[in-house]
Amino acid sequence: MTDHNRKAKSKMINKLIGTLFVLHVFIMTGCTNANDEDEPLYIAAASDLYHALTEAGEEFTNETGIPLEFTFGSTGLITQQINEGAPYDLFLAAHESYIDELIEQEAILVDSKHYYAIGRNVLMYEEESFLSESGQEQQYLLSDEVGIIAIANPEHAPYGKAAKETLEAWGIWEQIEEKLVYAENIRQAYQYVDSGNADVGMVALALVSDTDYEYQLVDEATHEPIIQALGIPAVSSKQEESEQFIEYLTGKRGQEILVKYGFDLP
Structure with a gap:
């Protein structure tokens, strides 16, 4: 599409x-x-x-x-x-x-x-070996291991807008745009990963902080507060x-x- x-x-x-x-x-x-x-x-x-x-x-x-x-x-x-x-x-x-x-x-x-x-954004994922430290996010998202990345729709969801700003700051927005699926809201982006319909999600920390999912905090300097x-x-x-x-x-x-x-x- x-x-x-x-x-x-x-x-x-x-x-x-x-x-x-x-x-x-x-x-x-x-x-x-x-x-x-x-x-x-x-x-x-x-x-x-x-x-x-x-x-x-x-x-x-x-x-x-x-x-x-x-x-x-x-x-x-x-x-x-x-x-x-x-x-x-x-x-x-x-x-x-x-x-x-x-x-x-x-x-x-x-x-x-x-x-x-x-609010704070995070990268949410299931694999325990995904990221051992920050700085590896770009390479992982560009890799063949990641097929679908869920974010909230940047047009009407502030967390989605922040996610887009981060991906642009990392210099990989255009390269991974075909991998992106837009959720109606940030909780739906979480549900895409939770249901296995996405490999990774950039979602609100507030939705994963009390779950068993692994996550990596997104550097808040990469997007508007x-x-x-x-x-x-x-x-x-x-x-x-x-x-x-x-x-x-x-x-x-x-x-x-x-x-x-x-x-x-x-």
Whole structure:
């Protein structure tokens, strides 16, 4: 498949997914408006947060009694959904630029932006003998031992964009482009390796730090920092509850959980 066709197909699929999801959320919330006080806090979050927010959310609900419902996906696609009016109460993006974009569109409350973490990329693989030290990454990825490399789509996933920047910094992007498979989000890139459909993945440290997979940290100097931020959508009817979760996540305990899963602090 040519790069042009790949991008065109990806854009078409992304638009369809975004439209269907927004319809689903509107129907779901429309059916429950009569019992608004019992509704959970609807939180959209970048896929790298899957493990960390699962733990943090359970602890937060136990402490406050506020139920949470998470939707994980690529930051770019969630941004599109919020621009189209998806009724989320909070958005945790994998890069602050998407929060800034939504603030400019008046889709996120300007005073609600907070930094909560800095993400790290890793090379994830199964072979124990893959890399004994950094500096061998380029040669290995170029070798015949690696047939498929999974990364998140650079067009709408900050970790995918960072992966592309790293591969370009290593000077091998054009040489390995035919080996690349674009995942919808960073968690799907992880799943490609986990399922055996890719030999190597450049994925978020937060997704592999608590697994049995081998990984090599990517030098953060090879890409722009993955500075992660959050914000409250203007359509939210639960701004007070959202602020409570923000306070928790950016507070001592929330930050401890994020560090546990491999995030750096902002």
